[in-house]
Amino acid sequence: MAATIMNGNGNAHKEPTVCVTGAAGFMASWLVKRLLDKGYTVHATVRDPDTKAKVHHLLDIPGAAERLKLFRAELSEDGSFDAAVAGCLGVFHVATPTEFAPKDHENDMIKPAIDGTLNVLRACTKAKTVKRVVVTSSAATTSINQSAEQNQYIDESCWTDVDFLRTVKPPTWSYLVSKTLAEQAALQYGKEQELDVVTIIPVLNVGPSITPSVPSSVQLALCLLTGNPYMLPGLKGMQLISGSVSLVHVDDVCSAQIFLMENPSAQGRYICSPINTSVPQLAKYLSKRYPQYNVPTEFEDVPEIPKVNISSKKLVESGFSFKFGIDGIFDDAVEYLKTKGLLN
Numbered sequence: 001m002a003a004t005i006m007n008g009n010g011n012a013h014k015e016p017t018v019c020v021t022g023a024a025g026f027m028a029s030w031l032v033k034r035l036l037d038k039g040y041t042v043h044a045t046v047r048d049p050d051t052k053a054k055v056h057h058l059l060d061i062p063g064a065a066e067r068l069k070l071f072r073a074e075l076s077e078d079g080s081f082d083a084a085v086a087g088c089l090g091v092f093h094v095a096t097p098t099e100f101a102p103k104d105h106e107n108d109m110i111k112p113a114i115d116g117t118l119n120v121l122r123a124c125t126k127a128k129t130v131k132r133v134v135v136t137s138s139a140a141t142t143s144i145n146q147s148a149e150q151n152q153y154i155d156e157s158c159w160t161d162v163d164f165l166r167t168v169k170p171p172t173w174s175y176l177v178s179k180t181l182a183e184q185a186a187l188q189y190g191k192e193q194e195l196d197v198v199t200i201i202p203v204l205n206v207g208p209s210i211t212p213s214v215p216s217s218v219q220l221a222l223c224l225l226t227g228n229p230y231m232l233p234g235l236k237g238m239q240l241i242s243g244s245v246s247l248v249h250v251d252d253v254c255s256a257q258i259f260l261m262e263n264p265s266a267q268g269r270y271i272c273s274p275i276n277t278s279v280p281q282l283a284k285y286l287s288k289r290y291p292q293y294n295v296p297t298e299f300e301d302v303p304e305i306p307k308v309n310i311s312s313k314k315l316v317e318s319g320f321s322f323k324f325g326i327d328g329i330f331d332d333a334v335e336y337l338k339t340k341g342l343l344n
């Protein structure tokens with residue numbers, strides 16, 4: 001589904017219209033920016049289109065005045081996405097509850113993620129114009145298990161053990177369960193209803209953001225540089241629960257989302273994970289690259305070697321190439337945090 005704007009004779013084609021759910025968030029707002037830049041017309045769903053403070057970063061994107069339309073939509077409301085999806089050729093479903101410590105894990109996190117995904121997919125079936133849906137999942141759906149085996153190779157055949165999460169209840173457990181069950185529900189719906197559903201499975205997103213506040217995933221990934229004491233336990237926890245600290249530039253995630261939308265032969269799940277590391281390895285790298293920050297490098301409570309290796313082999317063999325390695329990921333994020341006053 002290429003965004004052809006003009007044909008060889010200089011005649012204008014109608015640009016494809018796509019929908020992005022959860023558009024005000026970190027990843028989705030960057031995706032909207034990339035789509036507008038490519039010439040797409042975008043129907044963006046937000047929860048609160050009338051509050052300027054929540055949507056001005058979308059309205060300020062070049063091309064927004066001509067080709068961006070905001071729709072109010074709520075994951076838990078049946079039919080809420082119908083108007084935004086109507087007439088679209090493709091849908092990027094990105095919205096999900098990300099309040100990591102909800103009061104009610106089932107009703108505030110797990111249920112809205114699954115119901116909301118099905119709500120979006122039903123809107124696609126009703127619309128009759130949608131050729132593909134790219135559902136954004138998470139590497140949290142692949143690598144969490146009870147096995148003590150080291151150096152596990154994680155590909156698209158791997159699923160997180162939801163029963164283990166529900167029993168042990170590690171921090172953020174209901175988010176991890178919600179993403180796993182929502183992705184499974186999306187793939188099953190696609191099969192049963194003959195809707196072309198592809199899932200993308202990114203690891204921790206790092207990079208700049210156009211959102212009004214600094215995304216928590218960027219703060220988490222850069223906590224060894226900023227020294228944020230509340231974030232370091234989270235980064236260690238991520239390695240201990242998921243088996244690694246795996247990182248990707250947000251711009252590469254959006255490129256991969258668009259690649260999967262435009263590539264006719266895309267099918268099933270796609271892991272998006274160029275960098276696989278651990279807290280101690282990352283700390284050593286960061287202290288060398290940015291000696292001006294006081295990066296701690298001694299850790300006794302997290303293993304040096306990651307337990308899992310989350311592989312993007314399928315995505316890369318389909319023709320996708322990552323633009324950013326670890327230097328580019330961190331250089332961009334450091335510059336971004338400087339503009340926000342979180343690093344000197």
Ligand SMILES: NC(=O)c1ccc[n+]([C@@H]2O[C@H](COP(=O)([O-])OP(=O)(O)OC[C@H]3O[C@@H](n4cnc5c(N)ncnc54)[C@H](OP(=O)(O)O)[C@@H]3O)[C@@H](O)[C@H]2O)c1
Binds near residue numbers: 074096204217
């Ligand atoms: N960031 C990462 O490192 C990372 C890694 C892997 C996967 N992911 C996945 O990528 C997607 C985007 O993540 P993000 O980091 O960009 O998160 P984010 O900034 O918190 O964005 C989440 C979006 O979902 C919307 N949302 C939440 N609950 C909703 C509801 N009940 N109804 C309608 N919309 C709702 C939010 O709307 P409001 O703006 O109104 O709050 C927000 O725009 C998620 O699916 C996440 O699981 C993220």
